[in-house]
Amino acid sequence: GEDVEQSLFLSVREGDSSVINCTYTDSSSTYLYWYKQEPGAGLQLLTYIFSNMDMKQDQRLTVLLNKKDKHLSLRIADTQTGDSAIYFCAENEGKDTGFQKLVFGTGTRLLVSP
Amino acid sequence: ETGVTQTPRHLVMGMTNKKSLKCEQHLGHNAMYWYKQSAKKPLELMFVYNFKEQTENNSVPSRFSPECPNSSHLFLHLHTLQPEDSALYLCASSPYPGQLYEQYFGPGTRLTVT
Numbered sequence: 448g449e450d451v452e453q454s455l456f457l458s459v460r461e462g463d464s465s466v467i468n469c470t471y472t473d474s475s476s477t478y479l480y481w482y483k484q485e486p487g488a489g490l491q492l493l494t495y496i497f498s499n500m501d502m503k504q505d506q507r508l509t510v511l512l513n514k515k516d517k518h519l520s521l522r523i524a525d526t527q528t529g530d531s532a533i534y535f536c537a538e539n540e541g542k543d544t545g546f547q548k549l550v551f552g553t554g555t556r557l558l559v560s561p
Numbered sequence: 562e563t564g565v566t567q568t569p570r571h572l573v574m575g576m577t578n579k580k581s582l583k584c585e586q587h588l589g590h591n592a593m594y595w596y597k598q599s600a601k602k603p604l605e606l607m608f609v610y611n612f613k614e615q616t617e618n619n620s621v622p623s624r625f626s627p628e629c630p631n632s633s634h635l636f637l638h639l640h641t642l643q644p645e646d647s648a649l650y651l652c653a654s655s656p657y658p659g660q661l662y663e664q665y666f667g668p669g670t671r672l673t674v675t
Contacts, residue, residue, distance in 0.1 A: 489666030
């Protein structure tokens with residue numbers, strides 16, 4: 448099976464930038480995703496990137512993709528306390544089966560302190 | 562109600578009990594999913610239903626029995642569970658099963674098996 452790995456925990460101060468890293472194994476993944484899970488809630492799609500892109504920016508979020516190293520990162524600029532949550536990296540699997548499924552990492556818990 | 566709802570939000574059951582988890586989506590989607598979220602482990606896909614038909618069973622033990630009576634409702638019937646089955650069970654839906662479609666998650670049912 449495919450693997451997605453993330454560090455479990457990141458702590459930053461309010462106003463700093465946060466960088467959450469992820470490595471994946473499926474080189475045929477067409478899309479890579481970042482989901483956010485706030486306490487007591489389900490996962491919510493934050494952003495995704497096509498595998499033929501190196502970078503995608505969306506307001507405070509910047510996604511960087513290094514296909515050669517199979518490394519994905521999510522940068523949150525000017526991190527706020529409301530950004531405290533668990534962030535999941537995911538890749539799609541099963542390109543040739545007609546059914547795509549998402550393979551998630553363990554999630555990185557981001558704690559933003561005032 | 563909007564989005565994906567799950568009931569109950571919390572459930573404590575003994576190993577000999579039988580209980581059911583319910584998921585309902587109000588988004589007009591055709592695909593529904595069950596995931597298991599355990600501490601410090603990747604999110605695990607359990608089952609996928611597409612137009613009420615089960616299209617994926619990710620080697621889930623038979624003590625978990627899904628049911629999808631229509632595209633809006635999904636159940637997970639539980640019987641003779643083990644303590645290691647304690648986890649957050651997340652339901653999700655998407656227009657169709659596939660990588661191009663965002664999955665919308667419910668808030669989850671926190672299950673504790675005693």
